Amino acid sequence: MKAIRLNLKKRSYGIIIGSNIIGLLGSCLKKLNIGTDAYVITNARIKNKYGAKVSKSLKAAGINLKFKLVADTEKSKSIASLSGVIEDIVDFDKKRKIFIIAFGGGVIGDLAGFVASIYKRGIPYVQVPTTLLAQVDSSIGGKTAVDLTQGKNLVGAFYQPKVVFSDLGLLKSLEIRQLRSGLAEVIKYGIIKDPKLFVYLEKRHKDIFKCNARALLNIVWRSSLIKARIVEQDEREEKGLRTILNFGHTLGHAIEAAAGFKKYNHGEAIALGMLLACDIGRELGLTGNKTCIRIERLIKAAGLPARIKKIPVNNIIKAYYRDKKFIGARNRLVLIRNIGRTKIVENIPLELIKKVLRGRI
Amino acid sequence: MKAIRLNLKKRSYGIIIGSNIIGLLGSCLKKLNIGTDAYVITNARIKNKYGAKVSKSLKAAGINLKFKLVADTEKSKSIASLSGVIEDIVDFDKKRKIFIIAFGGGVIGDLAGFVASIYKRGIPYVQVPTTLLAQVDSSIGGKTAVDLTQGKNLVGAFYQPKVVFSDLGLLKSLEIRQLRSGLAEVIKYGIIKDPKLFVYLEKRHKDIFKCNARALLNIVWRSSLIKARIVEQDEREEKGLRTILNFGHTLGHAIEAAAGFKKYNHGEAIALGMLLACDIGRELGLTGNKTCIRIERLIKAAGLPARIKKIPVNNIIKAYYRDKKFIGARNRLVLIRNIGRTKIVENIPLELIKKVLRGRI
Numbered sequence: 210m211k212a213i214r215l216n217l218k219k220r221s222y223g224i225i226i227g228s229n230i231i232g233l234l235g236s237c238l239k240k241l242n243i244g245t246d247a248y249v250i251t252n253a254r255i256k257n258k259y260g261a262k263v264s265k266s267l268k269a270a271g272i273n274l275k276f277k278l279v280a281d282t283e284k285s286k287s288i289a290s291l292s293g294v295i296e297d298i299v300d301f302d303k304k305r306k307i308f309i310i311a312f313g314g315g316v317i318g319d320l321a322g323f324v325a326s327i328y329k330r331g332i333p334y335v336q337v338p339t340t341l342l343a344q345v346d347s348s349i350g351g352k353t354a355v356d357l358t359q360g361k362n363l364v365g366a367f368y369q370p371k372v373v374f375s376d377l378g379l380l381k382s383l384e385i386r387q388l389r390s391g392l393a394e395v396i397k398y399g400i401i402k403d404p405k406l407f408v409y410l411e412k413r414h415k416d417i418f419k420c421n422a423r424a425l426l427n428i429v430w431r432s433s434l435i436k437a438r439i440v441e442q443d444e445r446e447e448k449g450l451r452t453i454l455n456f457g458h459t460l461g462h463a464i465e466a467a468a469g470f471k472k473y474n475h476g477e478a479i480a481l482g483m484l485l486a487c488d489i490g491r492e493l494g495l496t497g498n499k500t501c502i503r504i505e506r507l508i509k510a511a512g513l514p515a516r517i518k519k520i521p522v523n524n525i526i527k528a529y530y531r532d533k534k535f536i537g538a539r540n541r542l543v544l545i546r547n548i549g550r551t552k553i554v555e556n557i558p559l560e561l562i563k564k565v566l567r568g569r570i
Numbered sequence: 571m572k573a574i575r576l577n578l579k580k581r582s583y584g585i586i587i588g589s590n591i592i593g594l595l596g597s598c599l600k601k602l603n604i605g606t607d608a609y610v611i612t613n614a615r616i617k618n619k620y621g622a623k624v625s626k627s628l629k630a631a632g633i634n635l636k637f638k639l640v641a642d643t644e645k646s647k648s649i650a651s652l653s654g655v656i657e658d659i660v661d662f663d664k665k666r667k668i669f670i671i672a673f674g675g676g677v678i679g680d681l682a683g684f685v686a687s688i689y690k691r692g693i694p695y696v697q698v699p700t701t702l703l704a705q706v707d708s709s710i711g712g713k714t715a716v717d718l719t720q721g722k723n724l725v726g727a728f729y730q731p732k733v734v735f736s737d738l739g740l741l742k743s744l745e746i747r748q749l750r751s752g753l754a755e756v757i758k759y760g761i762i763k764d765p766k767l768f769v770y771l772e773k774r775h776k777d778i779f780k781c782n783a784r785a786l787l788n789i790v791w792r793s794s795l796i797k798a799r800i801v802e803q804d805e806r807e808e809k810g811l812r813t814i815l816n817f818g819h820t821l822g823h824a825i826e827a828a829a830g831f832k833k834y835n836h837g838e839a840i841a842l843g844m845l846l847a848c849d850i851g852r853e854l855g856l857t858g859n860k861t862c863i864r865i866e867r868l869i870k871a872a873g874l875p876a877r878i879k880k881i882p883v884n885n886i887i888k889a890y891y892r893d894k895k896f897i898g899a900r901n902r903l904v905l906i907r908n909i910g911r912t913k914i915v916e917n918i919p920l921e922l923i924k925k926v927l928r929g930r931i
Contacts, residue, residue: 327726359660366727
C-alpha cells in the first residue's frame with residue numbers, strides 16, 4: 210500500500226493505493242470525519258460485484274449508506290441525469306450528515322464530483338475509482354463536469370475530493386480494452402514526465418495485463434504522483450502548467466468526437482493523439498525519430514491503435530476547431546522533445562496537421 | 571460616488587455605488603479586462619427601461635453584448651431555466667471572450683452567478699443589481715444558487731463576481747413595496763452592526779422613499795461595507811461569522827415558506843423574523859424592552875409588517891424545521907443584546923418559539 214499527499218492548503222487530501230483494500234474504506238472514511246451518511250453513486254455492475262463489501266465496511270465504521278445507480282454510459286453525464294441524482298439526494302438528506310462517494314470510472318467520478326460541488330453549495334465527496342483510467346487520471350485533481358447536447362464537459366467545477374481511494378484489486382474485473390485505455394494515460398505520464406516509468410512499461414507491460422499486483426501498484430503510484438504534483442502547482446489550469454497533461458488529448462479528443470464517441474474509447478483516441486503529436490514534432494524537427502519509434506512500439510505493445518480507421522480528415526479537423534480549448538485562444542499543442550520533456554507549441558500550420566492525419570489513415 | 575474594496579486575495583473585487591452611473595459601466599468593464607463579449611441576463615422590464623443605455627455604454631467601450639431575457643419571478647431559478655440559459659450561452663460563445671452580466675434583482679443575480687460558476691468550470695461575471703435588496707445584500711459575497719422542487723437555493727456555489735456596480739438611479743423605477751423590502755435588509759445591518767445607521771434610518775426613512783440621492787448613497791454604502799467586511803472574514807460560511815447576517819432570516823424564511831412565497835416578499839418576511847427574534851430575546855432576558863420598541867417602531871415606519879396574517883403557527887414551525895440550516899445541526903438563532911450587538915443562541919425551546927409566533931398573529 211502507498212499513500213500520496215496532494216497539497217492544496219485547506220483543500221489537501223490523500224491518495225491511497227493498494228491491492229484489495231476496499232474493506233478498509235469504512236475506517237478510512239471514519240478517520241476523515243466528513244459525515245455519517247454516504248450517498249454512493251455507482252452503476253449496477255459495480256454494485257453487484259462490490260456493493261456488499263463496501264456496505265459491510267462502511268456499516269462496521271458506523272456509516273449509513275444508500276446506493277444510487279446510474280447508467281454505465283456517458284449519458285449519465287447529462288443535465289437530466291444530474292437533476293435526477295440531486296433530487297434523489299434531497300430526499301435522502303433528512304437530518305443527516307451527508308457526503309458522496311463516487312464509486313466507478315470517469316463518468317461516475319465526473320458526475321458525482323459535480324453533484325457534490327453544487328448541492329448546498331458544496332458537500333464533501335470521495336473518489337473510489339474502479340478503472341485504471343480513473344485511478345491514474347480523472348479521480349485526481351478535482352476536475353468535475355457534465356455534458357451538454359452541444360459538447361462534452363461544458364458545465365462543471367474544480368472541486369477537490371477528501372480522499373482518492375484506489376483499490377487495484379477492482380481492476381481485475383475490467384475488460385482488457387478498458388485496461389488498455391487506462392494504460393494509454395500511464396504511457397502519457399511516462400512520455401511527459403517520467404522516463405523511468407516509460408522504460409518500466411516497455412519491460413513490464415505484459416505483467417500489467419496479468420494484473421500483477423506489484424506492477425499495478427508501481428504504475429498507479431507513479432502516475433498518481435505525477436498528476437498530484439502538477440495539480441498542486443496549477444489547480445485551476447490557470448498557469449498553463451496543467452496543460453502538459455493534455456499531451457495527446459487535443460487531437461485525441463477531435464478523433465473521439467469525429468468518430469461520434471463510438472469507434473474509439475478515450476485511451477485509444479489519446480494513443481492516436483500522442484502518435485500524431487510525435488509525428489508533428491518530428492516534422493518540426495523537435496522530436497527525434499528514435500523517440501517516435503519507441504513510443505509507437507510501446508503503444509502497439511499495449512494493444513492500442515496506431516492507425517485511424519475510416520474517419521475523414523476533414524471531420525477530425527472540424528472537431529479540432531470546435532474544441533473548447535481554442536475559444537479565445539490560438540491553436541496550441543503539447544509536443545515532446547524527448548521522453549520526459551515537453552514543449553508547448555502554438556500556431557501549428559493546419560496543413561501540417563492534415564498531413565500527419567493523412568499519414569495515419 | 572463611493573467605492574468599497576472586498577478583499578479575498580485573488581478573488582477580491584470592488585463595489586461601486588453612485589447615482590446615474592450606468593453610462594460608466596462599459597468603461598468600468600473595459601478596465602477589468604475580463605472579456606470582450608457580454609452575455610447580459612436580465613428581464614424584459616429592465617431591458618425596456620435601461621437596455622439601450624447599457625448597450626450604448628458597452629459598445630462605446632468595445633464590448634459586444636447579447637441580452638438574455640428570463641422571467642421576472644422565482645421560476646427563473648429552476649433547473650429547467652438554468653439549462654436553457656446555459657445552452658443559449660454555448661451558442662453565443664463561438665470564438666469569443668465571454669463574461670456574464672447579472673442585470674437585475676436577487677433572482678437574476680443568483681441565477682447568473684451560478685451559471686457563471688459552472689459554465690466551462692467558471693467564467694467571469696459582474697453584478698449590476700437593480701433593486702435595493704440586491705444592491706445591499708444578494709449581489710455582494712458570491713452566494714449563488716437555483717431552486718429544486720423540494721426547496722429553494724438547494725443547488726449553488728460560492729462564486730465571487732469581478733465587480734458589483736450599484737447604480738442608485740435604477741431604484742427610482744422600483745415599486746414602493748420593493749423599496750421597503752430592501753429597506754428591511756438595511757434595517758438588519760443597522761441592528762446587527764451599525765447603531766449609527768439605525769439612528770440614521772430612524773431620522774431619514776422618509777427621504778429614502780423619496781429616493782433622495784444622498785440618503786440612498788449613505789444607506790447602500792454603509793450596508794455594502796458591513797456585508798463586505800463580514801464576507802471577507804467568512805467567505806464560505808464556515809466560521810459562523812457570516813451567521814449574523816441571518817438575523818431575522820431563519821424565522822423569516824419559515825414564514826415566507828409557510829405562506830407559499832406569496833403573501834410576503836423577502837423583506838416583509840424578514841421584518842417579521844427580526845421582530846420575532848426580538849421577542850425571543852426579550853423573553854430570554856437578553857434584549858431590552860426599549861430596544862424592541864425602537865426596532866418595531868422603525869419597521870412600522872418603513873411600512874413593513876409587524877403582525878403575521880392568517881398563517882397557522884404549526885405551518886411556520888414545520889417550515890422552520892425543514893430549513894436546510896438545521897440539517898445535522900441544532901436549532902440556532904441570531905438574537906440581539908442591543909442595537910449593534912448580536913448573540914447566537916442554540917437550543918431555543920420550541921414552546922418559546924410558538925409563544926412568540928402566537929403573540930404576533
